[in-house]
Amino acid sequence: MNLAGILAPSTSTAVLVEGESDRAAVEALAARQGLPLATLGVQVVAMGGITNIGHHLVALLDSPVRTSQPLRIGGLYDAAEERFVIKGLDRVGLRPESARASLSAHGFFRCDRDLEDELIRALGADAVIELITAEGELRSLERLQGQPAQRDRTTAQQLHRFFGSKGGRKEYYGRRLAEAVPLDRVPQPLAGLLRWAT
Template identity: 45%
Template sequence: MNVAERRELAHRALDGYASGPDATTLAMDRALAKVDDAVAMVLVEGVSDQIALETAAAGRGRDLAAERIVIVPINGAHAIGHFLAGLGPLGTRMRLAGLCDLREEELFRRGLAAQVGSIPTRADMEHLGFYVCVDDLEDELIRAVGTTEVEAVFDSQGDLGSFRSLQSQPAWRGRHLEAQMRRFLSSGSRRKLRYARLLVEVAVARDVLPRPLDALLAAV
């Protein structure tokens, strides 16, 4: 596969989404423009989470726009308190839900606690519609889809050679395959966004969507 073909595949995978350093800001602004008409809003850390959830919903035959459900990338978990405070008492204006990585769970927990009081367990967070990826979205998708299928997706996008190059680097040689894949997926913003869509499509087709994504969609 030549460079032009790889670029075309990358463009198709990101159709409808911005990429680059301003991707999250642009996506957040677009989502917030729809909030006044929304009946439910899902707060996520970044655009890859937005892409994953919207892809999963479409794969399940759902039209989130028609359902007036908006997924808002908030540009990092540190912003959760600001967003929740700006919405007023939790759940009074619209249904709320959210998704975060394991390392950001405490930030989400504190933001929610400021609105509703103590939230001692993850089950309490889930009761409010907020779910945690362990360890992150990429890890959830790799475990759900399986390493063999992930490599097949890399190959289909012309990226398997680049992945093999990463595996041969001294810092990554001999590391667990899952860890190498997580590093590869997160090593560029466009790659992270592209594979959020591609791996979720595989997960939906095989009915192995990671629990946090599956449960969050069921909650809204």
């Protein structure tokens, strides 16, 4: 994997996230908090899936754009996919010395299900529905909620499914949810990541 042209020469901290919706959320919240990521040398890298973390770690550490300054690497991951993060960190020798140490000690922060779910819980289902309504997509949500497979699911589960039901919607709402979440209710994994990175 060649990250030339992706990783800026000024990057001192790389934040690995699973996909574009996670990157949009991290960047939106950083902007709200007045954290100029690029100026601070922080770059958020969407990996196109957590199973790519090992390749990204190797590529980042071997990147030809690196200077003598060591690169800090952290990120977000889902609890169910922690094994991929551990395997990737072990592959490049970056895992914390103690196997019992939390990965957050190394800059990797765990979401319970995923970042969208963390943001839905932080905002509350009613506020998320209000946001969807303001975007003119309430009817689309209601159609999804009326589907037989969705009727017995919780509203939060339906919202999660809604975001992934149309191309580009997950990324768009990843940004919008991060723009809407009250700053005193930012999900812990996201808040911890931004504190670590900046």
